Amino acid sequence: MTFNYANAVPTSTTNATEAILKAAADPEVISFAGGLPAPELFPVAAVKRATDRVFAQDGEQVLQYAGTLGYPKLQEQIAHLMRGRKVKATAENIGIATGSQQAIDLVARMLINPGDVVLVEDPTYLAALDVFRAAGAQVVGVAMDDDGMRMDDLQQKLTAHPAAKFIYTIPNFQNPTGRTMTAARRQQLVKLADQFGVPIVEDDPYGAIRYAGTTVPPIKHYDRTGSVVSISSFSKMLAPGLRIGWITADPAFLQKYTFLKQNADLHTDNLTQYIIAQFLTDEDLPAHVHRITAVYEQRAKLMLAEIDRHFPADVYHSQPEGGMFIWVQVPGELDSDELAQRCLEKNVAVVPGSAFYAGKAQPGTFRLNFSNMNDDQIKTGIQRIGKVLKELGVQ
Amino acid sequence: MTFNYANAVPTSTTNATEAILKAAADPEVISFAGGLPAPELFPVAAVKRATDRVFAQDGEQVLQYAGTLGYPKLQEQIAHLMRGRKVKATAENIGIATGSQQAIDLVARMLINPGDVVLVEDPTYLAALDVFRAAGAQVVGVAMDDDGMRMDDLQQKLTAHPAAKFIYTIPNFQNPTGRTMTAARRQQLVKLADQFGVPIVEDDPYGAIRYAGTTVPPIKHYDRTGSVVSISSFSKMLAPGLRIGWITADPAFLQKYTFLKQNADLHTDNLTQYIIAQFLTDEDLPAHVHRITAVYEQRAKLMLAEIDRHFPADVYHSQPEGGMFIWVQVPGELDSDELAQRCLEKNVAVVPGSAFYAGKAQPGTFRLNFSNMNDDQIKTGIQRIGKVLKELGVQ
Numbered sequence: 001m002t003f004n005y006a007n008a009v010p011t012s013t014t015n016a017t018e019a020i021l022k023a024a025a026d027p028e029v030i031s032f033a034g035g036l037p038a039p040e041l042f043p044v045a046a047v048k049r050a051t052d053r054v055f056a057q058d059g060e061q062v063l064q065y066a067g068t069l070g071y072p073k074l075q076e077q078i079a080h081l082m083r084g085r086k087v088k089a090t091a092e093n094i095g096i097a098t099g100s101q102q103a104i105d106l107v108a109r110m111l112i113n114p115g116d117v118v119l120v121e122d123p124t125y126l127a128a129l130d131v132f133r134a135a136g137a138q139v140v141g142v143a144m145d146d147d148g149m150r151m152d153d154l155q156q157k158l159t160a161h162p163a164a165k166f167i168y169t170i171p172n173f174q175n176p177t178g179r180t181m182t183a184a185r186r187q188q189l190v191k192l193a194d195q196f197g198v199p200i201v202e203d204d205p206y207g208a209i210r211y212a213g214t215t216v217p218p219i220k221h222y223d224r225t226g227s228v229v230s231i232s233s234f235s236k237m238l239a240p241g242l243r244i245g246w247i248t249a250d251p252a253f254l255q256k257y258t259f260l261k262q263n264a265d266l267h268t269d270n271l272t273q274y275i276i277a278q279f280l281t282d283e284d285l286p287a288h289v290h291r292i293t294a295v296y297e298q299r300a301k302l303m304l305a306e307i308d309r310h311f312p313a314d315v316y317h318s319q320p321e322g323g324m325f326i327w328v329q330v331p332g333e334l335d336s337d338e339l340a341q342r343c344l345e346k347n348v349a350v351v352p353g354s355a356f357y358a359g360k361a362q363p364g365t366f367r368l369n370f371s372n373m374n375d376d377q378i379k380t381g382i383q384r385i386g387k388v389l390k391e392l393g394v395q
Numbered sequence: 396m397t398f399n400y401a402n403a404v405p406t407s408t409t410n411a412t413e414a415i416l417k418a419a420a421d422p423e424v425i426s427f428a429g430g431l432p433a434p435e436l437f438p439v440a441a442v443k444r445a446t447d448r449v450f451a452q453d454g455e456q457v458l459q460y461a462g463t464l465g466y467p468k469l470q471e472q473i474a475h476l477m478r479g480r481k482v483k484a485t486a487e488n489i490g491i492a493t494g495s496q497q498a499i500d501l502v503a504r505m506l507i508n509p510g511d512v513v514l515v516e517d518p519t520y521l522a523a524l525d526v527f528r529a530a531g532a533q534v535v536g537v538a539m540d541d542d543g544m545r546m547d548d549l550q551q552k553l554t555a556h557p558a559a560k561f562i563y564t565i566p567n568f569q570n571p572t573g574r575t576m577t578a579a580r581r582q583q584l585v586k587l588a589d590q591f592g593v594p595i596v597e598d599d600p601y602g603a604i605r606y607a608g609t610t611v612p613p614i615k616h617y618d619r620t621g622s623v624v625s626i627s628s629f630s631k632m633l634a635p636g637l638r639i640g641w642i643t644a645d646p647a648f649l650q651k652y653t654f655l656k657q658n659a660d661l662h663t664d665n666l667t668q669y670i671i672a673q674f675l676t677d678e679d680l681p682a683h684v685h686r687i688t689a690v691y692e693q694r695a696k697l698m699l700a701e702i703d704r705h706f707p708a709d710v711y712h713s714q715p716e717g718g719m720f721i722w723v724q725v726p727g728e729l730d731s732d733e734l735a736q737r738c739l740e741k742n743v744a745v746v747p748g749s750a751f752y753a754g755k756a757q758p759g760t761f762r763l764n765f766s767n768m769n770d771d772q773i774k775t776g777i778q779r780i781g782k783v784l785k786e787l788g789v790q
Contacts (some may be wrong), residue, residue, distance in 0.1 A: 017559065039458070047454075050448070063634035065429075099660050099661055102659060111398065235460075240458070241460065243664045263525050265500070266638070269493070269667050343635065
């Protein structure tokens with residue numbers, strides 16, 4: 001039978017992310033393509049200790065159905081964590097999601113009707129673009145610079161699309177650019193959004209992984225009208241295989257969220273919620289984050305030094321203060337897909353910039369991940385990319 | 396800020412399921428309302444053993460991101476399980492979901508555009524109705540009798556709605572009625588569906604929990620054209636707190652499923668997938684299912700005996716051969732919400748029939764769950780409902 005798929009299903013049978021990750025799985029390939037944490041830093045023993053305690057204390061309960069919005073103790077703990085980030089929150093403001101990806105998907109489905117406009121940083125997170133497009137949104141890109149989303153361009157886009165459904169932003173160590181939005185811009189953003197009556201969806205999976213500069217409060221910190229829905233996750237701080245993310249929002253918004261969350265999967269895995277709650281109770285998450293941040297800092301600095309050494313002089317790269325990504329832009333009109341393909345032929349995987357744009361892609365761009373490869377791989381991989389760039393005649 | 400929600404979000408602020416379950420959580424209340432397994436039967440020690448082995452063998456790997464369609468070993472094991480149910484399947488036919496609820500949601504989103512018709516048994520699973528309606532479907536009920544969905548009515552409804560997007564059915568121990576579709580009807584169903592070119596979505600969470608009668612092959616067993624997408628889950632066989640369900644379908648369908656699954660949560664919790672795979676390797680799932688089935692049989696028989704003893708003579712009830720539910724229909728025009736409310740006043744929770752209908756609700760109906768309460772609670776609870784029915788003048 002030939003199925004008559006809904007509009008949410010793309011007609012293309014290829015999936016950019018999957019294709020890149022498949023090629024990158026080849027052990028011969030040095031992969032800067034994924035967005036994976038360093039597995040050797042996972043606190044396996046500590047997670048195991050937490051798991052043992054969960055089974056000893058609540059074995060029956062964790063195997064049973066549970067509440068849709070999440071394990072109340074974990075909601076409390078996350079509210080505490082958000083207060084540590086200067087966000088006013090109690091357990092009533094927290095809804096658990098099966099990873100922050102689910103939070104993005106559910107919030108998008110809560111707000112987007114087919115044809116609605118969504119504003120995003122250009123470039124932005126690939127799987128958020130997929131979600132918004134599957135929901136039928138017209139995704140409109142807002143220009144960025146090294147200080148994050150440009151407020152002049154946002155104002156223009158809001159003026160052109162006053163009925164935009166929301167502004168989606170990754171303010172810290174943005175995916176794919178690694179850039180951070182300044183505190184001044186965050187305040188302007190909230191002001192502009194309120195002025196136009198357009199909500200903000202803040203996606204902050206990386207904020208805790210800062211190794212340089214000064215922490216900037218989340219956009220939600222500046223929210224006075226409940227217009228900011230803030231999404232975060234344990235994937236980068238702790239472990240992405242445990243699919244636990246959350247949204248921070250007003251209780252009225254969470255009531256609606258509950259309905260879609262129930263439809264989506266009734267509730268997030270209960271055992272995993274208990275394991276994370278127990279980890280937060282007994283183990284030292286800040287110390288763990290400190291440990292991985294130190295390693296990522298060292299890898300980022302090495303990658304930046306190798307870029308400066310091996311890439312032609314006129315190549316731009318971003319200067320991340322945390323997170324996992326560096327953004328590269330080669331002068332000229334080089335097709336980014338072809339560039340990525342040429343790198344792959346030399347056994348280095350990068351994600352071509354084309355994947356991340358809502359509008360017209362900037363040629364010659366690609367994303368580098370530095371968290372998942374060791375020093376030797378970083379040195380060899382960047383050297384190989386440098387060679388490709390020179391072969392392509394980049395100055 | 397007042398959010399401008401999408402059409403997927405219902406305007407009503409009340410949520411029937413949540414409200415019932417909230418009331419039923421009162422320890423004073425005997426609850427036949429939920430659909431919860433008996434927690435005292437969860438194989439906590441065996442799940443713990445499996446978990447210990449997972450951490451010992453694959454500690455780093457289970458904490459990392461993983462493939463969207465699922466842990467390959469678990470896909471293999473589920474294919475084996477499906478072959479045991481007389482369904483031709485290899486790992487390539489299996490896609491993991493975060494519980495079968497997610498499979499229902501994703502399959503619905505893959506097929507439904509706003510305005511599309513979906514055919515369902517009337518009554519049917521509440522949270523499937525919610526999903527289909529949130530996707531914008533016009534849900535059309537097909538009449539049932541004690542042998543499941545009526546094929547004469549299905550033919551009429553297919554003739555009236557030849558562009559229907561799919562037929563949704565729960566063939567075994569249906570929720571809410573406890574009824575099972577006969578083998579003859581399953582064959583007719585597949586034939587009719589192929590004739591009209593309408594796919595079938597088979598939802599089978601309860602099939603393994605059979606304590607009487609003869610096992611009927613899944614509808615997928617009769618599929619010759621790839622028109623049946625079959626959904627199942629470990630929630631009833633093992634533990635719903637571990638959110639693992641799956642779909643069985645053609646690889647071409649799964650390729651599209653992968654796209655929506657990636658948008659929805661990237662992949663299902665990795666630790667939990669490994670735990671279930673390890674459980675299936677080392678522990679005896681059939682023996683465990685046999686053990687819980689024996690207890691459910693005893694509870695079902697007790698509840699049926701107490702119904703016969705305490706309910707007025709003209710009250711209909713279904714005769715489940717497995718699963719978790721008995722369906723009750725009181726003669727006359729008694730409003731089912733009022734009936735459930737009167738029961739709750741006597742500290743017994745049931746789900747009013749009104750919640751389960753796509754079309755006009757049959758008055759005087761309600762669903763009883765027998766898996767989650769002990770013998771004393773079953774005796775006391777049914778006696779109380781009997782009293783309510785007599786007070787309401789039911790003969």
